[in-house]
Amino acid sequence: MELGPGHIELAGVVKTFDGVVNAVDGVNLKIPNGSYCCLLGPSGCGKTTILRMIAGHDDPTAGEILIGGENVVGLPPVARRTAMMFQSYALFPHLSVRDNIAFALQVRRISKAERRKAADAMMEKVRLTKFADRLPAQLSGGQQQRVALARAAITEPRVLLLDEPLSALDEFLRIQMRQELRHMQRELGITFVHVTHTQLEAIALADLVVVMDKGKIRQAGAARDVYDSPKDRYVAEFLGGQNVLSGRIQSVNGRHAVMAAPAGSGIQVPLTPGINLSTGDSIAVAVRRDDIDLIRPGAEATAGQGTASVASRVTAVEYQGYFVKVMLDAGSNADFVVYVSERKFFSNPFGVGDVVLATWPVGHARILL
Amino acid sequence: MSAAPISKAVAAHAIAPRASGRPWTFYVLLAVFILYVLALYGPMICIYILSFQDVRGGLVFPMKGFSLHWFVDLFTQVRTGDVKGSFDRSVKLAVIVTIITVVVSFLAGLAFRRRFRGDGVVFYLMIGSLVAPGLVLSIGIGLLLNFVGIQASWYTSAVGAQLSWTLPFGVLVMFAVMSRFDRAWEEAAYDLGASRWQTMRLVIIPILAPGLVAVALFGFTLSYDEFARTLQTAGSLNTLPLEIWSMTLNVTSPSLYALGTVTTIISFIIIVVCLGTIGQMQKRRANRVPAL
Numbered sequence: 166m167e168l169g170p171g172h173i174e175l176a177g178v179v180k181t182f183d184g185v186v187n188a189v190d191g192v193n194l195k196i197p198n199g200s201y202c203c204l205l206g207p208s209g210c211g212k213t214t215i216l217r218m219i220a221g222h223d224d225p226t227a228g229e230i231l232i233g234g235e236n237v238v239g240l241p242p243v244a245r246r247t248a249m250m251f252q253s254y255a256l257f258p259h260l261s262v263r264d265n266i267a268f269a270l271q272v273r274r275i276s277k278a279e280r281r282k283a284a285d286a287m288m289e290k291v292r293l294t295k296f297a298d299r300l301p302a303q304l305s306g307g308q309q310q311r312v313a314l315a316r317a318a319i320t321e322p323r324v325l326l327l328d329e330p331l332s333a334l335d336e337f338l339r340i341q342m343r344q345e346l347r348h349m350q351r352e353l354g355i356t357f358v359h360v361t362h363t364q365l366e367a368i369a370l371a372d373l374v375v376v377m378d379k380g381k382i383r384q385a386g387a388a389r390d391v392y393d394s395p396k397d398r399y400v401a402e403f404l405g406g407q408n409v410l411s412g413r414i415q416s417v418n419g420r421h422a423v424m425a426a427p428a429g430s431g432i433q434v435p436l437t438p439g440i441n442l443s444t445g446d447s448i449a450v451a452v453r454r455d456d457i458d459l460i461r462p463g464a465e466a467t468a469g470q471g472t473a474s475v476a477s478r479v480t481a482v483e484y485q486g487y488f489v490k491v492m493l494d495a496g497s498n499a500d501f502v503v504y505v506s507e508r509k510f511f512s513n514p515f516g517v518g519d520v521v522l523a524t525w526p527v528g529h530a531r532i533l534l
Numbered sequence: 535m536s537a538a539p540i541s542k543a544v545a546a547h548a549i550a551p552r553a554s555g556r557p558w559t560f561y562v563l564l565a566v567f568i569l570y571v572l573a574l575y576g577p578m579i580c581i582y583i584l585s586f587q588d589v590r591g592g593l594v595f596p597m598k599g600f601s602l603h604w605f606v607d608l609f610t611q612v613r614t615g616d617v618k619g620s621f622d623r624s625v626k627l628a629v630i631v632t633i634i635t636v637v638v639s640f641l642a643g644l645a646f647r648r649r650f651r652g653d654g655v656v657f658y659l660m661i662g663s664l665v666a667p668g669l670v671l672s673i674g675i676g677l678l679l680n681f682v683g684i685q686a687s688w689y690t691s692a693v694g695a696q697l698s699w700t701l702p703f704g705v706l707v708m709f710a711v712m713s714r715f716d717r718a719w720e721e722a723a724y725d726l727g728a729s730r731w732q733t734m735r736l737v738i739i740p741i742l743a744p745g746l747v748a749v750a751l752f753g754f755t756l757s758y759d760e761f762a763r764t765l766q767t768a769g770s771l772n773t774l775p776l777e778i779w780s781m782t783l784n785v786t787s788p789s790l791y792a793l794g795t796v797t798t799i800i801s802f803i804i805i806v807v808c809l810g811t812i813g814q815m816q817k818r819r820a821n822r823v824p825a826l
Contacts, residue, residue: 222725248726249725252718256722257722272728272736273727
């Protein structure tokens with residue numbers, strides 16, 4: 166199969182800065198040509214180090230990095246045909262917007278007239294034409310980001326690497342610039358690798374979400390797969406949107422296991438094919454927060470067959486606009502949150518302290534690794 | 535929610551001065567400040583005023599007449615000493631010292647961007663010569679040269695002696711400048727394909743330029759009026775501060791004061807030019823286009 170020019174492959178990549186701790190610990194990853202990939206994880210998980218190694222600003226201690234099928238370890242960024250957008254943009258403070266954007270052409274000794282033409286075309290594309298003669302300090306955060314993007318894109322790289330590109334912006338602008346990034350990626354048709362610690366940013370943007378922890382990849386997949394079917398407890402908790410319950414298996418019957426619950430009857434969960442579990446094993450079970458129904462005690466009958474339930478008490482209620490976030494005290498687990506649609510909630514609202522039964526169809530719960 | 539709103543009067547009292555006037559401490563501090571300014575500039579202003587006397591003028595008040603006689607005298611009379619020659623030497627010396635200070639401070643600033651083995655030792659060795667008494671250092675250098683058998687002169691040994699004073703200053707200023715230098719700028723330049731030399735020429739030097747002018751200003755003024763470190767190292771020909779010093783011993787006319795006025799004006803011009811240059815650079819950066 167022919168690999169596109171922007172196909173990235175990491176094979177057994179290890180990076181250590183002090184020879185003791187591996188900042189990146191044996192990472193294998195394939196990023197298809199022309200896709201939008203988000204590396205997601207808490208600070209210190211190694212995501213930025215991976216980005217810098219793809220960019221050519223750090224060399225891996227071991228392993229190979231291939232772009233378009235060729236090993237690029239040791240090559241400078243220009244030879245890799247990658248471009249990086251730095252976290253605080255690193256715009257040159259003494260150069261105008263035009264000169265910042267044309268910098269890559271200037272160092273390639275392209276004539277002044279030609280680079281002016283190219284920079285002007287690029288400014289047109291990112292709607293910066295009227296700011297051409299301004300200095301970076303005179304621009305808003307969103308404008309600075311567009312300059313950084315234009316400066317990186319002017320050499321027509323095959324891969325664009327973005328280090329927390331939205332972290333310097335306020336909430337409102339972040340959502341707007343997020344769309345702009347996605348739009349640019351489609352327009353340029355090149356691979357984007359974007360580092361972030363914000364789950365919403367990653368799942369909104371990425372074709373491929375890579376969840377990382379302590380130098381290792383925990384799960385890589387499409388946004389929906391990672392959000393809806395987290396592989397393990399870490400991914401489920403980091404992405405949010407899931408409640409994770411843990412306990413011991415009470416019994417296993419055919420296609421279901423029953424987990425002991427702190428109160429009431431056990432919780433039934435479907436068994437995952439290929440994983441053998443027996444009575445006494447401790448497991449974790451994930452249920453999406455929006456898959457859960459809240460009912461008042463005594464109304465169990467309406468829950469019907471094929472549902473699992475946890476009895477608990479409402480500890481807090483937060484209005485979120487289109488849904489209501491209800492926090493429950495469900496025994497040992499720290500967070501048990503239910504997203505109830507607004508209309509449904511207010512047709513029969515719960516107050517803090519109310520005793521409720523959280524129920525969900527058995528088929529919607531998943532056993533985590 | 536139930537907290538009582540802070541009364542308007544209390545808030546006003548806490549923040550603003552009383553309507554009836556400033557507190558008494560203001561007047562005490564004002565008096566201290568006026569005394570300080572008088573003590574700082576008074577003696578110098580006396581000298582400037584006395585330098586404008588006419589031919590009958592003496593070294594003390596009262597002022598006798600008003601003319602530029604002693605300024606003319608300064609540059610014509612041989613008996614007042616070699617003012618022109620020493621001024622010439624001082625400026626040349628200061629230029630040499632300034633150039634070396636700027637270059638070395640710049641390179642040291644670049645070197646200290648990241649930690650290296652023995653960086654602490656290097657730093658303290660550098661700062662050490664700031665604390666060393668200048669006169670002792672000067673005598674030491676003079677002695678050593680004598681011992682080795684090298685002739686001391688203003689353009690060799692005096693340059694070295696003065697560098698022991700200007701370099702630590704220059705490096706410290708450079709550290710302050712470098713602390714605001716973002717290494718991501720260098721990485722960005724590298725990422726965009728700039729060679730090391732292009733990064734230096736197109737990114738590092740232009741961004742640091744105002745800081746380099748500040749280092750140059752320090753180097754020049756420190757060298758131009760350095761006395762202690764030059765005393766035993768300048769050889770047979772005097773620099774301006776040495777010449778002024780020897781004149782205080784044998785010249786008893788207001789031309790000494792005229793010299794003080796002239797050198798002050800020169801220093802002042804240099805400082806104004808340097809600060810103006812820095813100001814221009816920053817202005818160009820901040821307001822190349824008036825903000826909308």
